[in-house]
Amino acid sequence: xxxxxxxxxxxxxxxxxxxxxxxxxxxxxxxxxxxxxxxxxxxxxxxxxxxxxxxxxxxxxxxxxxxxxxxxxxxxxxxxxxxxxxxxxxxxxxxxxxxxxxxxxxxxxxxxxxxxxxxxxxxxxxxxxxxxxxxxxxxxxxxxxxxxxxxxxxxxxxxxxxxxxxxxxxxxxxxxxxxxxxxxxxxxxxx
Numbered sequence: 110x111x112x113x114x115x116x117x118x119x120x121x122x123x124x125x126x127x128x129x130x131x132x133x134x135x136x137x138x139x140x141x142x143x144x145x146x147x148x149x150x151x152x153x154x155x156x157x158x159x160x161x162x163x164x165x166x167x168x169x170x171x172x173x174x175x176x177x178x179x180x181x182x183x184x185x186x187x188x189x190x191x192x193x194x195x196x197x198x199x200x201x202x203x204x205x206x207x208x209x210x211x212x213x214x215x216x217x218x219x220x221x222x223x224x225x226x227x228x229x230x231x232x233x234x235x236x237x238x239x240x241x242x243x244x245x246x247x248x249x250x251x252x253x254x255x256x257x258x259x260x261x262x263x264x265x266x267x268x269x270x271x272x273x274x275x276x277x278x279x280x281x282x283x284x285x286x287x288x289x290x291x292x293x294x295x296x297x298x299x300x
Contacts, residue, residue, distance in 0.1 A: 141222065143243030146175055146200065149264055152282045153289070154182050160277050161234045161262045163187045169213050170194065170232035172224040172239065172247065177204030177217070177237050184213035190219040192232070194224050229254045245269050248299050254256040255294035263290045271299050 140145060149157070157179065163169060165188035171179040172194055180191025181204075193204050204219040220227075229235060232255060237244060246267050251261055267273065267290050275291040 136230050143246060144173055144239040146173075146197065147238070148175055149238050150281055150283070151178065151182070153264055154179050155238075156279065156287070157236055157262045157264055157289055158183055158186065160275065160291050161236070161260045163234055165189055166232045168192070168231055169234045169236060170227075170229055171236045172227070173227075173237065173243075174204060174219060175200050175238075177207045177219055180217045180219075181208050181211050181213055183234075184216035185211055186209075189216070189234075193217065193219040194222050194227050195205055195219070196221065196223055214265065225250065225251065230256070233259055235259065235261045236264075237262070237266075239266060241266045241269075252294065252297060252299040257294055257296045259293065259294040261292040264288075266290075268292070268299075 135201045158169075163183050163231055167183070167187070167189040169180050169183040169189050169191040169192065169277065171177075174180060174193025174195045177193050180193045183189040183191050195201055195204070198221055201221045207213070208214045208217050208219070227250075229250065235251060237247070239247070244263055244266050245268060250269060252271075255261070265288060271292060273290040273292050277289040277291070281287050
C-alpha cells in the first residue's frame with residue numbers, strides 16, 4: 110500500500126512538473142483560449158455549411174479551426190476557398206496534413222494566430238464553435254470588419270443581444286440536440 114501511495118504521489122509530481130514546464134516555456138501567443146478544443150462532428154459541419162449557403166465563390170474563415178474540418182469540407186464539397194485560424198501550432202500542423210490528404214491544400218490555408226487580432230475582412234462566411242463569452246469577445250471584431258451580407262455561423266452558442274437571422278435546431282447522427290445560429294453582417298457595429 111505504501112508503495113502505491115508513493116507511486117501516486119510521484120506520478121502527481123511528475124505531471125505537475127511537466128505542466129509547469131510546458132506553461133512556462135509556452136510562447137506568448139499561447140494565452141487562454143476562447144474555447145477548449147472539441148472537434149465539431151462531421152454532420153454538424155455539413156449542416157453549418159448548408160445553413161450558411163456556402164458556394165464555390167465563398168471564402169470561409171473558421172475561427173478556432175482545430176483540425177481544419179470546416180474549411181476542408183467547404184473546399185471539398187463546395188469548391189470554396191478557406192482560412193482556418195487557431196492559436197495551437199499542433200492543430201495548425203494537423204490541419205495542413207488533413208488538407209493535403211483531402212486534396213484541397215490549394216484551396217485552404219491555416220494560420221497560427223489569435224482570432225481576436227485577425228483580419229477577417231476577406232471572409233464571406235465565418236464559422237465558429239466557441240463558448241458564449243468567446244463569441245461576445247469576437248462580436249465587435251466581426252461587426253467592424255465584415256462586409257455587409259457576410260454570413261456568420263456559430264455552432265451551439267449565440268452572441269448576446271445580436272439576434273440571429275436563423276436558428277436551426279436538430280438532432281445529430283448520435284441523437285444529440287444541436288443548434289446552429291446564422292447572422293448576416295448588416296454594417297452595424299456591435300460592442
